[in-house]
Amino acid sequence: xxxxxxxxxxxxxxxxxxxxxxxxxxxxxxxxxxxxxxxxxxxxxxxxxxxxxxxxxxxxxxxxxxxxxxxxxxxxxxxxxxxxxxxxxxxxxxxxxxxxxxxxxxxxxxxxxxxxxxxxxxxxxxxxxxxxxxxxxxxxxxxxxxxxxxxxxxxxxxxxxxxxxxxxxxxxxxxxxxxx
Numbered sequence: 001x002x003x004x005x006x007x008x009x010x011x012x013x014x015x016x017x018x019x020x021x022x023x024x025x026x027x028x029x030x031x032x033x034x035x036x037x038x039x040x041x042x043x044x045x046x047x048x049x050x051x052x053x054x055x056x057x058x059x060x061x062x063x064x065x066x067x068x069x070x071x072x073x074x075x076x077x078x079x080x081x082x083x084x085x086x087x088x089x090x091x092x093x094x095x096x097x098x099x100x101x102x103x104x105x106x107x108x109x110x111x112x113x114x115x116x117x118x119x120x121x122x123x124x125x126x127x128x129x130x131x132x133x134x135x136x137x138x139x140x141x142x143x144x145x146x147x148x149x150x151x152x153x154x155x156x157x158x159x160x161x162x163x164x165x166x167x168x169x170x171x172x173x174x175x176x177x178x179x180x
Contacts, residue, residue: 011083012066022077022138022145024070033067073138074165077145077158086151088158100160107167115174123178127171134164 013020016032038044040059045052069075078088096104107126114122137157144154 008062012070012079015063015066016070018070020080020083022073022080022142024076026071029067029070033063036063073141074158074161077141077154077161080145081151081155081158084151086155088155088162090159090162093159096156096160096163100163104163104167108170111167111170111174115177118178120175120178123171123174127168130164130167130171134161134168137161137164 011020016029016036018024018029018032037060040056040063042053042056042060045056048056069079078090081088107130110122110126113119114126137160141154141157141161144150144157
């Protein structure tokens, strides 16, 4: 593509020129994403032959996929672990510590009760509490991946975060149900 030299073998971190760590500079990721999109956006290549337009589309798609992955804490952790040969087994390994499972049941009960009573304030408080816990878990995940290189424990944290994301979705659904 007209002087652009991209390598599909680059991992997502290399694509954005970022260190392969869980803790990243989100503003820098955004900045580099926009710069890359300006370079590869298909509209920029609309007047060129089909092969170059297709290559531009492939690169734009790859840049978007890389950005979405790295911008999401769960996606970024999952991707980092995959770079280290670790499968998080989110779909097959649902075993969790008993205290986490109990907490999850409490969250779901609280959502059901708040929805039944149309208690938006309770949902707000639950969502804030959950977001706080997710931030704490993300900080622990950064330590497990970046400092300790304990990928097995990091994989468990990713599975926990995935469960917690589902709870956040259930809260959003409860808000929607109350609004309608």
